[in-house]
Amino acid sequence: GAGVSQSPRYKVAKRGQDVALRCDPISGHVSLFWYQQALGQGPEFLTYFQNEAQLDKSGLPSDRFFAERPEGSVSTLKIQRTQQEDSAVYLCASSPGHRDIGYTFGSGTRLTVV
Amino acid sequence: AQTVTQSQPEMSVQEAETVTLSCTYDTSESDYYLFWYKQPPSRQMILVIRQEAYKQQNATENRFSVNFQKAAKSFSLKISDSQLGDAAMYFCAYRYRNAGGTSYGKLTFGQGTILTVHP
Numbered sequence: 001g002a003g004v005s006q007s008p009r010y011k012v013a014k015r016g017q018d019v020a021l022r023c024d025p026i027s028g029h030v031s032l033f034w035y036q037q038a039l040g041q042g043p044e045f046l047t048y049f050q051n052e053a054q055l056d057k058s059g060l061p062s063d064r065f066f067a068e069r070p071e072g073s074v075s076t077l078k079i080q081r082t083q084q085e086d087s088a089v090y091l092c093a094s095s096p097g098h099r100d101i102g103y104t105f106g107s108g109t110r111l112t113v114v
Numbered sequence: 115a116q117t118v119t120q121s122q123p124e125m126s127v128q129e130a131e132t133v134t135l136s137c138t139y140d141t142s143e144s145d146y147y148l149f150w151y152k153q154p155p156s157r158q159m160i161l162v163i164r165q166e167a168y169k170q171q172n173a174t175e176n177r178f179s180v181n182f183q184k185a186a187k188s189f190s191l192k193i194s195d196s197q198l199g200d201a202a203m204y205f206c207a208y209r210y211r212n213a214g215g216t217s218y219g220k221l222t223f224g225q226g227t228i229l230t231v232h233p
Binding site: 033103 | 120157161207223226
């Protein structure tokens with residue numbers, strides 16, 4: 001597609017519920033990043049994929065967070081047993097290659113845990 | 115670990131005037147990139163300008179320019195002839211140049227500065 005598409009745009013989850021956030025990167029982009037942006041803060045790195053390989057998951061805050069990109073295109077960020085501190089905007093970004101600095105960001109998913 | 119600090123939570127400017135947003139960073143690396151991103155209410159991060167650390171010349175993109183002071187680890191953004199459409203949250207970001215190894219080109223962001231433009 002023309003840009004990075006994320007869905008849903010908004011998600012309200014009850015505490016303890018599992019959620020899945022989707023990212024559709026630009027077709028052919030090798031690199032895919034997930035970031036977490038708390039209200040009024042800068043984004044923080046969660047995880048990185050190069051094609052289907054998850055090469056860095058050092059930013060995932062707990063084992064309740066899981067990400068996958070099985071075919072090297074669409075990626076899903078899953079959060080199990082959501083807690084209030086998981087409320088944030090989750091941004092996805094992609095770039096053509098792992099050395100490329102031309103990142104394209106999606107508009108994010110705003111997750112609110114009540 | 116790299117850190118990026120934006121010490122101005124909020125700034126305001128009159129339309130057509132000039133404003134400067136501040137950013138400092140800390141790194142032990144010598145080769146890296148610095149970026150300024152704009153985030154409007156739509157939430158999509160939009161690249162404003164970038165600077166390669168090995169280049170001494172300050173980057174310029176139309177009304178946007180930077181003052182890159184490598185020794186001081188300072189990277190400020192100057193917006194000239196401010197327009198109403200410039201109102202947004204602005205983020206300074208750092209990326210290690212060598213995207214191999216363990217960095218994978220991930221960005222480290224500052225806390226952001228909200229810019230208000232008054233007509």
